[in-house]
């Protein structure tokens with residue numbers, strides 16, 4: 087997943103479009119079951135900057151935070167990023183000073199702009215802390231563990247509704 091910059095620079099002022107599709111199993115240690123990402127980008131370059139605009143669409147395996155079932159989680163986002171072209175290291179600048187200068191910048195050196203790590207970070211950011219298999223997932227019963235999406239159980243009927251009625255009956259009898 088990389089852009090060959092001399093190809094882009096030839097078309098100074100014009101954007102070139104690229105499409106990538108990759109398997110995610112090698113990007114993330116815990117994605118042994120796989121997943122894919124499709125990336126569409128439009129790239130333009132000047133002598134010192136590379137502008138990348140596009141969007142990604144990823145499908146990853148996730149575990150629903152309510153019912154604990156595996157499901158395919160679709161993630162997508164648009165992004166625009168400017169990568170600064172690193173010039174030859176200036177005499178007098180140390181690796182530390184260079185690192186400090188470029189700490190908050192996306193940089194590229196040489197002829198290739200590798201997008202994998204950048205997109206990997208976007209996918210991580212797009213993941214929800216508590217993913218749901220569907221917006222109205224009913225989850226599992228905390229009483230008996232039944233998956234309430236597939237069947238119902240009688241835990242809460244017994245505990246709450248019926249008990250309240252029984253209590254009232256008992257109160258009546260005690261009078």
Ligand SMILES: [Zn+2]
Nearest residue numbers: 150153219223
């Ligand atoms: Zn669920």
Ligand SMILES: [Zn+2]
Nearest residue numbers: 227230239241
């Ligand atoms: Zn239950």
